Amino acid sequence: MTTRTVVVTGAESGIGAACAVGFGTAGDRVAVLYHSDAAAADATADAVRNAGGAAMTVQAAVDDEASVADAFAAVEQAWGPAEVLVNSAGLNMTGVTVRQMMLEQWRRLIDTDLTGAFLTSRRFLTGRGEVTGPAAILHISSIHAYAVRAGGADYCAAKGGLTNLVETLAIEEAPRGIRVNAIEPGMILTPMNDRAMKDAAYRQSLERNIPMGRAGDPTEVADLAVFLASDKARYITGSRIVIDGGLSLLQAIGA
Ligand SMILES: NC(=O)c1ccc[n+]([C@@H]2O[C@H](COP(=O)([O-])OP(=O)(O)OC[C@H]3O[C@@H](n4cnc5c(N)ncnc54)[C@H](O)[C@@H]3O)[C@@H](O)[C@H]2O)c1
Incomplete structure (x- = not known):
C-alpha cells in the first residue's frame, strides 16, 4: 500500500489523537494539527511514530483562514498535497438555551465546528489542485446533527450544517475521485466528556441510556475513519455513518 499524507485537525486529544494513531498504524504520514x-x-506524534507511521506537528486554528492556509502549506512543503x-x-x-445565548458564543461554535470544516476542506482541495488519484475528507460530526438537544442550538446547528456541507462537497468532488463523508459519534470517552471520564457514577447514569450499555472509545471511531479513508470504502461518499452503540435509535422513545 502506498504511504499517504493525512492531515488530522484537533489531533492533540480525543478522537483526533486516536485517528492520528490509527493512520500511523496504517503506515501513513500524519500531520498532527493542534x-x-x-x-x-508531541505525545500524539510520538504515538503515531511508535505505531509505524511518520508524524509532524503543526499549530492551526481551524476557524482562522490564514492559520489553516499556513498549516497546509507547511504540510505540503514537507510531504506534498494531502490525500486524506x-x-x-x-x-x-x-447547555445554554437560545433565550440566554450570547451572539459571541453562537459565533464561536459555528466558526469552529462549521466554518472550520469549510476552511480545512477548501484548503485541502486547493492544495491538491488538479492532482488525481483517490482522496478522502472525513468530518467528525455528531448524532446531534439530527438528534437535537435543548441547550445545544449552537452545536446542533453547526453539525446539522456540516451534513449539508459534506453532501455538497461529495457531489462537487466525486468526479475527481475525492470522497467526502461524515462520521456521527454518540457518547465517546474523550476530554469533551470530561465529567464522565472522571466520575464513574455519572458515566454509568448516562451509559444506561445507550442500548449497548457503554460509551464508545475513541479508537473505535478511529477504526471507522481508517476504513472510510481506505480503498475498501471506495464507493462510499456523501454518507453519514453513525457510531453510537444504538443511542440515537431511542430518540422518540419515552412519551
Ligand atoms: N466525545 C464525544 O462524545 C463526541 C460525540 C460526538 C461528536 N464529537 C465530535 O468529535 C470531535 C472531536 O471531539 P473530542 O471528543 O475528541 O473532544 P476533544 O475536546 O478531545 O477534541 C477537540 C479538539 O478540537 C480542538 N479545537 C477546539 N477548537 C479549535 C480550533 N478553533 N482550532 C483547532 N482546533 C480546535 C481542541 O484543541 C481539541 O484538541 C468534535 O468535533 C466533536 O464535536 C465528539
Whole structure:
C-alpha cells in the first residue's frame, strides 16, 4: 500500500489523537494539527511514530483562514498535497438555551465546528489542485446533527450544517475521485466528556441510556475513519455513518 499524507485537525486529544494513531498504524504520514497544547500534540506524534507511521506537528486554528492556509502549506512543503483530511477539531455544546445565548458564543461554535470544516476542506482541495488519484475528507460530526438537544442550538446547528456541507462537497468532488463523508459519534470517552471520564457514577447514569450499555472509545471511531479513508470504502461518499452503540435509535422513545 502506498504511504499517504493525512492531515488530522484537533489531533492533540480525543478522537483526533486516536485517528492520528490509527493512520500511523496504517503506515501513513500524519500531520498532527493542534490548537494550543503543543506538548499533547508531541505525545500524539510520538504515538503515531511508535505505531509505524511518520508524524509532524503543526499549530492551526481551524476557524482562522490564514492559520489553516499556513498549516497546509507547511504540510505540503514537507510531504506534498494531502490525500486524506480528518477534521476532528470542535467545541461542545454549552447547555445554554437560545433565550440566554450570547451572539459571541453562537459565533464561536459555528466558526469552529462549521466554518472550520469549510476552511480545512477548501484548503485541502486547493492544495491538491488538479492532482488525481483517490482522496478522502472525513468530518467528525455528531448524532446531534439530527438528534437535537435543548441547550445545544449552537452545536446542533453547526453539525446539522456540516451534513449539508459534506453532501455538497461529495457531489462537487466525486468526479475527481475525492470522497467526502461524515462520521456521527454518540457518547465517546474523550476530554469533551470530561465529567464522565472522571466520575464513574455519572458515566454509568448516562451509559444506561445507550442500548449497548457503554460509551464508545475513541479508537473505535478511529477504526471507522481508517476504513472510510481506505480503498475498501471506495464507493462510499456523501454518507453519514453513525457510531453510537444504538443511542440515537431511542430518540422518540419515552412519551
Ligand atoms: N466525545 C464525544 O462524545 C463526541 C460525540 C460526538 C461528536 N464529537 C465530535 O468529535 C470531535 C472531536 O471531539 P473530542 O471528543 O475528541 O473532544 P476533544 O475536546 O478531545 O477534541 C477537540 C479538539 O478540537 C480542538 N479545537 C477546539 N477548537 C479549535 C480550533 N478553533 N482550532 C483547532 N482546533 C480546535 C481542541 O484543541 C481539541 O484538541 C468534535 O468535533 C466533536 O464535536 C465528539
